Amino acid sequence: MKYSIILFLLLNIVACNKVNMQFQRSGSVNAVEHENSIIVLSSLAQAENSDKAIYFAERNAFENLLFKGIPNTNQESPMVPNENNAMNGNATFFKNLLNNQDYKRFVMDSYTKSNSRSNGLDYVEQIVKIDLRAFRSYLQSEGITKKFGL
């Protein structure tokens, strides 16, 4: 009985210490190829399981595209010029797009190029193919970015 209590407590401690990683944007997004209205990105991320790591990698790709721009592609400047203003004025939109994975509507293809596990975390390199034109039109229609013009 005494041992079962100790075991129970130990299991509880382990369960409590289980990593619950939150998404953090990183610059680990690189261009694989781009043509006309399509962009293919390679994005790195890690999380406690591979599904979550894949989500983080895809979200990272989209956030870099939106707020930072991707060097050596057809979208070098950020799609959203001012992240703070956009986030403040459109919190629900960005929550749906990024947290609720609405961005998936613009993912033409997404696959894991490499996956490894170390120190209880899954590390993935995700290749994400994005329909840039449709995504740009969507941002315009939702009033997040404005149409080309003055």
Place this chain on the structure above:
Amino acid sequence: MINKMNKLLTLIFLVAFTIIELRAQEEASTIQPTIMAIPFAKEGSSTRRMYEYSELNRIALTKVKEAFDQRGVNTIDFRAKLKQAQNAEALTEDQEMTLKDEVIRMSGADIYVEIEANKDYSKTGNSVTVIMTAYDAFSGESLANKVSSSPKFNTENFEKLTQKAVEAEVDNLLNTIQDKFNLMIENGRTVTMEIGLEIGIDIDLDSEVDDSGYLLSELIEEWVADNAYKNYYHIQGTSSTKMIFDIVKVPLKDANGRSYRTTKFVIGLRNYLKEKGIKLNRTITGNAIIVTLSSL
């Protein structure tokens, strides 16, 4: 219960209507500029020749126009405007050289993009390099420059190579132009103003024209400071006979959301100087205002 439901539905309808209305207003307030792609013509060669004699330039122009159209930008067809502007047989050599200006003027384009395409041959494959330079037709100010090379392929299909080169950078070109537009919206558009005196006028810019104790040039500068957009201006130089403002910021839109015309700025100065007994004549070319002062 039904009454409450009706109230709720009315509220939802009103909120939705307001959102749609706001969006429509925002959409309408965006001025969609027109863009025309033209071939680059170096010193001594005409725009028409660069277009008609270079297949590569024609391909590049078409591809750039296609890319703009796909992005939803209003484009003007250079070929159509060229035909309109010229009667090739009737043009003299000198007229050929000014054809570019004539086509830009006639087209009414807000922006023109000069395109230069060159073939690059090498043992490892052929490629095409396209240089795209966007200018504000109003001021002649450069808005964006991009140089793009296609990947090398063992092919003579230069059309495809040109397309690859254009597609690689055309979005960035438009994004850079948009960045410049955003800056213009924030900081206003630049105009220049040169103020001179009519021959025979009995005052100069160093004269006192009222009881304030200020010189005429100081009064003008004060007025410009008060009326330039965000009070931003810069004087290149002042003498007793000439004042040169190399930067005067004017807004892009007036209070009613319409395009702000440079003439509006001069009207304000004219009315101000009228009160001082001074007549203002002006010539406006693009973003340059030339003012001549004379006695009333």
